[in-house]
Amino acid sequence: MKWGRFRVHTARAKPRPPIHTEYVEDYDSEANTEKQQHPSFSDDCKDLASKHTTCVRTAFQRAVVSVPVAVKPFSLAGPTNTLCCSEPIVTNVRCTGVKDRICYFTITQEICVEVPIHFGAEAHVGEPGVECLQTSLEDCEDCMESDD
Template sequence: MRINEVYEHTPLQPCPPEEPCPPAGCNKVATQCVDIAAPLTLNPTAVMGTPTVTCQGSPCVTCTTDCGGTSCTLTFKQQVCVSVPIRYGVTMASGEPSIECTDEGCCCSCC
């Protein structure tokens, strides 16, 4: 996040060239704009709960006999439903703010 804000102030009134400044000096207001950065880091969180598994319907069994007729292989298939509760969130950590002078120096039309 970057903030660049101009503050209201009275326009600078230079001494007219035909009149010299008073011997005590002239009152002036100098303005300098700055950029302020406030970093913020976001990190995702995801917490997995305990899964639950439920069988759907009855198992399907296939039987395959080997070529020599000496053994059978049984294959069991079962549809299962797995439910996993998940809680999503975000954590944030703010960094140290910083300030920097702008390259333009004066950032208002009065200069």
């Protein structure tokens, strides 16, 4: 049988004797902790593993994983506080006459405005990608555990 560019060989398996499924009273729940701690190890699997004698084997898959990350900065102005630094100066008094009853003038004042600015950023991640490398039953010797 051909799968993609690989040739897959299939073989017919001989019938096997039934698996012993009797409840083991002195089951050590710590024996399968590695697999039980993984989030994809469902409660149904935990129940099955606790009722049956199991063999636990660990395989290691090396992979290069990447995920696109978009960082969007933001800034927000907080409430301001204004201080007067000098006396006001009034200039350019101008009246348009009795008919319009409008007067124009300018007040100039030196001030100091305290403006708190909050800077930050939000990160958004896209769909991760993976490039699978070799798989083995041997530990990944040149790798280290993550800190989280």
